[in-house]
Amino acid sequence: MNTPVSSTAKESSPRLRLAHRCSAPTSPAKNLTFYNKVIWITGASSGIGSALARHLAAQGARLILSSRRIEKLEQLRTELINSLQHQVFQLDLEQPEALYTRVQNAISDWGPIDILINNAGIAQRSRVLETQLAVDRRIMEINFFGTVAMTKAILPSMVARGAGQIMTVGSVAGKIGSQTRSSYSASKHALNGYMDSLRAEVWHNGVHVQLACPGWVNTDIGKGALDGDGNALADKVGTIDFGISAEDCAQDIATALLMHRDETIIGRGWVRMAPALKRIFPSLVNRIMRRKVYR
Numbered sequence: 001m002n003t004p005v006s007s008t009a010k011e012s013s014p015r016l017r018l019a020h021r022c023s024a025p026t027s028p029a030k031n032l033t034f035y036n037k038v039i040w041i042t043g044a045s046s047g048i049g050s051a052l053a054r055h056l057a058a059q060g061a062r063l064i065l066s067s068r069r070i071e072k073l074e075q076l077r078t079e080l081i082n083s084l085q086h087q088v089f090q091l092d093l094e095q096p097e098a099l100y101t102r103v104q105n106a107i108s109d110w111g112p113i114d115i116l117i118n119n120a121g122i123a124q125r126s127r128v129l130e131t132q133l134a135v136d137r138r139i140m141e142i143n144f145f146g147t148v149a150m151t152k153a154i155l156p157s158m159v160a161r162g163a164g165q166i167m168t169v170g171s172v173a174g175k176i177g178s179q180t181r182s183s184y185s186a187s188k189h190a191l192n193g194y195m196d197s198l199r200a201e202v203w204h205n206g207v208h209v210q211l212a213c214p215g216w217v218n219t220d221i222g223k224g225a226l227d228g229d230g231n232a233l234a235d236k237v238g239t240i241d242f243g244i245s246a247e248d249c250a251q252d253i254a255t256a257l258l259m260h261r262d263e264t265i266i267g268r269g270w271v272r273m274a275p276a277l278k279r280i281f282p283s284l285v286n287r288i289m290r291r292k293v294y295r
């Protein structure tokens with residue numbers, strides 16, 4: 001005898017729940033333009049962040065520029081197209097305690113955030129045996145916990161509106177570890193996993209979580225990189241002049257935002273192929289990485 005299925009039982013069947021979720025109207029809406037979008041960029045005072053600011057301002061976005069060096073941000077703001085419609089917000093990701101309240105105040109002053117670009121980060125140039133634990137912690141604090149704190153400060157307002165994009169700048173180093181980059185690589189791997197989980201959690205709230213993984217980009221990141229004692233390398237390292245330009249990287253990140261790509265690898269040659277190669281032939285890539293020592 002067939003037992004009648006109650007409507008409540010029908011609604012709670014896993015297949016129906018899945019179908020309902022797949023057609024949920026709150027999946028992230030596609031952005032076809034940056035015009036008038038409010039975009040918060042961390043790490044805007046130099047490199048990829050500054051290039052992103054120039055690119056997005058030229059497309060009509062309204063920007064909030066963040067980092068520690070407020071004078072650099074102010075200078076950038078005045079150079080941008082429509083300079084008066086952009087804001088500067090001083091932020092130290094190493095001190096995230098007051099961040100939540102400050103960000104809520106900023107949102108009430110400047111309106112809801114359409115796109116958060118978690119770009120700020122620092123690098124490392126030291127072998128594991130020569131790196132103090134405090135340095136490992138500091139890199140994780142800024143690159144991982146700072147980014148998590150910023151994301152948690154913005155996310156509730158995006159979920160409440162049922163719309164938003166959170167783009168995090170990871171790295172190819174977040175896919176493959178290399179010598180002298182242990183904690184940097186760990187921080188970017190951690191962001192990778194965190195953002196994958198968050199994407200799965202908030203997709204049905206209309207928020208799209210994205211990751212951009214550049215390879216080498218020609219910026220001054222090496223100058224701020226920490227040695228094993230926690231000192232910035234400053235002029236002891238050169239620029240990454242063999243990498244792609246910050247402008248090209250910014251253009252690819254902007255395209256990934258418009259195309260709503262979950263994840264994008266940015267760069268050329270070996271670095272672009274490396275993450276896929278590592279998945280398919282891990283031992284081969286591990287052998288290659290034993291021989292490569294990046295400066």
Ligand SMILES: NC(=O)c1ccc[n+]([C@@H]2O[C@H](COP(=O)([O-])OP(=O)(O)OC[C@H]3O[C@@H](n4cnc5c(N)ncnc54)[C@H](OP(=O)(O)O)[C@@H]3O)[C@@H](O)[C@H]2O)c1
Pocket residue numbers: 042043044045046047048049066067068069070072091092093094119120121122123142169170171172213214215216217218219220221222224240243
């Ligand atoms: N360049 C590359 O080859 C490359 C490759 C892959 C991924 N990436 C990633 O791309 C992002 C940008 O790097 P970049 O190459 O443009 O380097 P960059 O020129 O050194 O820029 C780093 C930015 O992060 C900010 N920042 C550093 N520490 C901070 C803190 N405690 N609080 C707030 N802001 C902080 C800096 O601003 P202030 O000093 O003013 O605070 C600066 O604006 C980073 O996440 C990096 O890991 C870079």
